[in-house]
Structure formats: C-alpha cells, structure tokens
Amino acid sequence: MVSLVTDSQVASLKRNFAGKVSANEMMRDYTSFRIGGPADVLIEPSSVDDLREALKWAWSLGLPVFVLGNGTNLLVADEGIRGAVIRIGSSLSSLEFDGDTVTAGAGISLPALARACADRGLTGMEWAAGIPGSLGGALTMNAGAYSCTIGDIVREVRVLGLDGQASVRTSEEMHFAQRSSRLSQGDIIAYEAVLGLKPGDADESRAQMSEYMADRKVKQPLHMPSAGCIFQNPAGRGAGRYIDAAGLKGLRIGGAEISPVHANFIVNVGNATARDVLMLMSHIKRVVYEKFGVELVPEVRVVGG
C-alpha cells in the first residue's frame, strides 16, 4: 500500500506539534481486537489546540482523517489506514463538575468517567462502567447498556470541523440513534461534552456498577481480544440469540472465532486477520438470514483498506 504522507510532511508536522507523531504504526496495537495494519501517520494531540493544529495540517494537504478513540469498536483492515489517524486519548480527558453537570474531555475513558460521577454522588453513568471506550467513541456510537445510552444524558458536544473550526452541537443536533450519531459521518470531531446527571448516593452507584461488571464477567469473553458485540441487536431479540440458535457458536475462520461464551462476540484466538473476521461476519449474516429472515447489521466499524 502506498502511503499518502511523505517523510518530509511528517517531519514538518513534528516540528510544530507538541503531541506525538509517528509513521506506519500498526493499528493492531491500538485496537481491542488486536487487528489492523499500518496507519500512514498516527497523531496523538496533547491538547485541544494541538488537535486543531493537526486538523489544519491534514486539511492543508488534503489528507483523509480518521479519528481514533480507544479502538474498542473497530475492525481495521489488514492494509491499514491511508492518511492521518488522530487519536483522542488521555491528554484530552479533562473533567469538571458543576452541580449536577459534568464537562469531560472526549479522551476520558467511560469507566473512569462513570467512577468519577459516582464518587461525586451523581447518578446516571453506572451503565458505562464496563464499556472500554472513550467518551468520544461513546458519543459517536451512542454507546449504551442496561437500557441506557450516552445520548440520554448529553446536553451539548463541543466539536472541531476537519478545517479546525470549533462549534457546539446540542443534544438534538447530535441525532443520537441506534449505535450512531451526527459524529458517525466523520466530518466533525468531539473534543468535549457536557452531560446532565442527577443527585444520587455514591455507595449505591458504586454497588450498581459492581453488579453490572460482575454480570459482564459471566456473559462476555472479556479475557479475549474482541470489539464487543459484532452486530446490532434487531428489534425484540438479541443478535447473539439468532447466531446461537443457528448453531454457529464456536465456528472459526482462521484466527477469528464466534465466542462460545457470547455468540455476538467474535474473538481473536491468535493472529486473526481483518479478512478472517469479515469472512466470518458474512457467513453469520447469510446463515441467520437463511434460517430466520433477519438481516443483521454490523455494530463494529470497519475502517481502512
């Protein structure tokens, strides 16, 4: 694969940039699936200003930009990602409480945010304790569990356009839907969000989170690399139930396996390629459609190639 970014372009960015810049980083080192080839250039901004600079740099060169959070909902192609990958990580994880609202940086991890809210005696984030993504990824995916989603508590999201221009989106303007939002289009990047919570009891919130975590430990293959649920749940019945009922649990293609623990998880049992996972996904889709007439829709985002 031919890189869209030259060595001298990478060098010039490095000179004017406080964050980390590296060429040809393997995306498998940045995804929970442990799958994915090289990114032409991986940029990790150290601040919102840095993020703006990185966007302007990519914009001026006409490079495609992909925004990476914790990489827990991604299947990255074996060929990797052309252009710039901008990783919103712990450097953008500010946290500020004001009454029952919290303003958090998009790079904060959801479990850390959920714990901080609970410790503060605020309720409404307990469901997020076991979701391994960042706030930015959650805002994009409208992440949720136990009948709650991030969209339910968002007041506003602060974003940058690909040209670096800042703006604010209200909750309505975010168009939260099943595992998607306005951010899914990939043309704006969240750097901060304001969430509205309710006064609660810290011990009760912590106990609720422990219960959810224990539930996940039993039901999900947390010890194996995966990207969480691979398909969205069709109305009325979990995708995993269809896959299980189709007799597919445990099926392997290459290093990708339908988890015997939870049929809607594909796990990487060792050196799985993106191709292995895509072939397994197509097989699942076909068999479930043939047996039940149900069209499964991927929840995992497939990127690169």
Ligand SMILES: Cc1cc2nc3c(=O)[nH]c(=O)nc-3n(C[C@H](O)[C@H](O)[C@H](O)COP(=O)(O)OP(=O)(O)OC[C@H]3O[C@@H](n4cnc5c(N)ncnc54)[C@H](O)[C@@H]3O)c2cc1C
């Ligand atoms: C074991 C396991 C359990 C999981 N359980 C759940 C669950 O219960 N519920 C659930 O909803 N999900 C679950 N997930 C999936 C995943 O954790 C969530 O979708 C999470 O919100 C993704 O966040 P991320 O930071 O990892 O995003 P990434 O995977 O890095 O990216 C996902 C998408 O968000 C975009 N994005 C990321 N950050 C930004 C930003 N700042 N601005 C704009 N776009 C951005 C990316 O471009 C990409 O399109 C699970 C995953 C695993 C591995």
